[in-house]
Amino acid sequence: MPDIIPKHKSLWTLTEILEDTSNLPEPIIKEGILLNGTILLIVGPAKSKKTFLTQNLALSIAMGKDFAGFKITKPKKVLYYLAEGGYYPNRERLKKMAKNIPPDNTENFLIDFPPYMPINHPESYDEIYKTIKESDAEVVIFDPLIRFHDVDENSANGISEVFSKIRQLIDKLGISVILVHHTGKVPSRAGRGSSVMIGEYDSCITIHQAEADYIGLSYSMRHVETPPPNRIRFNPDTFWFEPENGIVALLENSGGSLPKKEFIKVYEKSQPTAYRKIKQAVKGGHIKDEDGVLALVR
DSSP states (O other): OOOOOOOOOSOOOHHHHHHOOOOOOOEEETTTTEETTOEEEEEEOTTSOHHHHHHHHHHHHHHTOOBTTBOBOSOOOEEEEEOSSOHHHHHHHHHHHGGGOOGGGGGGEEEEOOSOOOTTSHHHHHHHHHHHHHHTOSEEEEESGGGGOOSOTTOHHHHHHHHHHHHHHHHHHOOEEEEEEEOOSSGGGSSSSOGGGGGTOSEEEEEEEOSTTEEEEEEEESSSOOOOOEEEEEETTTTEEEESOSHHHHHHHTTTEEEHHHHHHHSSSOHHHHHHHHHHHHHTTSEEEETTEEEEOO
């Protein structure tokens, strides 16, 4: 069983805290987006491609391959509970996404299509527990969260009960969990329903609708420094998200800044395209262009 966040010990003495030298659990997705034994919440409005993003993440974790700026450390076995969209549409979607996935990685991805499975009910919890254990899954996804409980979303006690059941699965089975949830009227509250949910997750990705095929992402982290927001582009030909452009990655690899003339030389696009991408990145608030030097906005 991997090291997990030791947050469920009933009482800690100051002596124990001072003597604790344990390391932070290893990341599954770097920058603290998903650590071993934690809960990642993915939140977004309707039609914001939450499930596309989650399926991209699931397949990438199963393969151990990076995508759209998400850095995956190594392959993990994924069990995906998908309760929306139906089998046949998702079958076709996954076939398109998996077009370039090597055959030896396909056994790392498992999916189930339960229409409704309330984890706060003992019989459903036991079935989920048994399936996870028998599958040897390391990352488990519930999409969307609303189909896996029947409590009042606005009830603090009810939502706490649901997350308590999820934490039990984490503690007993050594898994990490990804939950997909809808935003409410106040996006900063980490989704629709009781604000108690803010204290229940370990990390959160919030999807913000953007123009055309672009979506904005912002992050909230409990255990590490929160990464800056970014935008990614959905490719309708592959069903995969891609970086908005390569400027941010190139500047990151160059220490955060680069003379514009030097950037134009190393950027693997035509000069007009490079200038257009610079303009887009500046307008999007990702970089600044001052005195002929391009720099990341921190």
